[in-house]
Amino acid sequence: MGGDSKWRKVTLALGLNTCLHLPTTTDDDDSLHSPAPSSRSRSSDVRHRMPTTPTPSSSGLQLSKYGVKSSSKRICAICLTTMKSINGRSIFTAECSHSFHFHCITSNVKHGNRVCPICRARWKQIPIDKSSSSRTKSNVNSRSLSDFNSYQLLQGIPPQQTHSTTNPEPYIFDDDELINPKNEQDCSHNPDSNGTIDIKTYPEVSSVARSNHLNDFAILIRLKAPVTKPNRNARVPLDLVTVLDISGSMTGTKIALLKQAMGFVIQNLGALDRLSVIAFSSSARRLFPLRRMTETGKQKSLQMINSLVANGGTNIAEALKKGAKVMTDRKFNNPVSSFILLSDGQDTYTTLSPRTKGLKTDHHILLPDCNIPIHTFGFGTDHDANAMHMISEKSGGMFSFIEAENVIQDAFAQCIGGLLSVVVQELRVEVVCVHPMLKVKSIKAGSYKVSLDPNGRSGLIDVGDLYAEEERDFLVTMDIPVDETCNESMSLVRFKVIHKDPLNRTTVTAGVNDDVIIARTETTAGEQMVSIEVDRQRNRLRAASAIAEAQAAAERGDLTAAKAVLDDCREKLADTVSARSADRLCVGLVAELSEMKERMASRKLYESSGRAYVLSGLSSHSWQRATARGDSTEETSQIQSYQTPSMVEMVNLSQTMCFSMNSSSSMVKPLVGNSSKNKKSLRSVHSFPQQLLR
Structure with a gap:
């Protein structure tokens, strides 16, 4: 009878036709942007606009988003007890007319929920209990939490539920941390530096x-x-915004390795550097504002990264828009600013690239006018390489192709090795x-x-x-x-x-x-005799032009023509002054063209890895800057990579860091060593210093 009584209270509070079930996935509350449907509107177009990923209520139960609004105010929909203002229990009535116990709803909204648990209306005004502690937390599906705890990779940092448990986002992102407190030495000013090119x-x-x-x-x-x-302190500090894909396809090892890579990035940022993280799936959410990477800042940031759970769709456009808002709304600016975007899938909400004939690319949706380079990382075989390359190219960033899961950290290391120098x-x-x-x-x-x-x-x-x-x-x-x-x-x-x-x-x-x-x-x-230096650069430009021509032919579906272009370029390179003198850049270019031809052996192979490998190489040569590319063999690792000593140093540091599972705590602890057992093999982030090619 007790169970029947509680169910009757629920139906009274939420409406007779309301569905109630356990969620199979969780997603951030910020994914709900549509206003609450009226009691009369139940059409399919409303249902079509809503995200497909279930959104949990504060109690861990999935409330129907299409049920009739309850007219009853006798039951609190959160604690399911009588709505009486006794024993200090105040009543809060929201803008949508639904009422709750004040202490119940403040416990709900302090974890980031800005929507009504009953009708899902998005609130502009929320109740805040400043005196309450954070003892009440949102429940999480036990299986999801168990899977999540299996991949705690960050130096003993305890998990914090999911990223939906953060504070509500402000309307304007002007809450960035002060860039250089007066009580710290200004390390950016270095009168003894040699700034001569x-x-x-x-x-x-x-x-x-x-x-x-x-x-x-x-x-x-x-x-x-x-x-x-x-x-190393005598350098300019960095403002970095990382935009991370945590959609459903990132579950398991992928998100585990992403957390590990972000842990490496955080640990190698300085006290004057600032970091903000945007996590996105069906929607995008700022995990925390631009925060200085002091020891306290690192600890808090690691906790937030450690709390991420993968689920939902892929909304790259909204994520970039939110990341750009972090940069444009900030009160303070560090001298260097950059984005890092990683995704393993295709945007399921926006047409990003002309993958089939007739589609139109919406550049304005993807690239808000913030004039900051976006370094994109296409992860795996299912990402939209055309879109990721376009984003980086239009913003002045680099496009990297991460084919193997275990090199995410090394690819990030190479990128920040440059940004920090x-x-x-x-x-x-x-x-x-x-x-x-x-x-x-x-x-x-x-x-x-x-x-x-x-x-x-x-x-x-x-x-x-x-x-x-x-x-x-x-x-x-x-x-x-x-x-x-x-x-x-x-x-x-x-x-x-x-x-x-x-x-x-x-x-x-x-x-x-x-x-x-x-x-x-x-x-x-x-x-x-023609200058060997001039001839070398002509070869590089000739190869870059051939790569672009071959890629265009492959996109038209003519792989035969694409491979013919690459073969013709290889023959021309072999007849140059550089080739006859066994110039190492020329040798590397020939190997690179051969690798690209092999990845165009079939349409299936080109779609899975060839396109991304070619576009990453084109990005590297066009900007003369290092990218991570595929999973190259020993022979093709000789390709000119434009790596700088700072990049090589950071990649070497990443490769000497191994993580070992602690069976007693399900945490992964870092091990540092030079043994071949601990070092990872990184063939896709080329360790061929540019000066050796001279």
């Missing part, structure tokens, strides 16, 4: 006969950023013709923005940030005219490099008085 230029040949005319004469400019200082910002390269008869014909700079003066006498390259010891190579072409009146030499162009030194907070200008000069002789005896 190394500039080298290479003309295609050193001399041209006065009677000769040369078309597309190439001049290479190579820029190398200064080295990082031994004192920014030594040059707002870099611009100006090209000015010196000789009055010369004009700039083209500037080959990959994905970097290039602008040419209408009269061809000058040009500009917007490069942006450089990591410590990172290099950039740009080719400028022009026609060398016949000039019988020329003296012994000809000044061709002058490169002016302007950038901001974030350590000293100064603007640096270099190369103003350095002209690129060639000799103009009466005759040129014999055939001149």
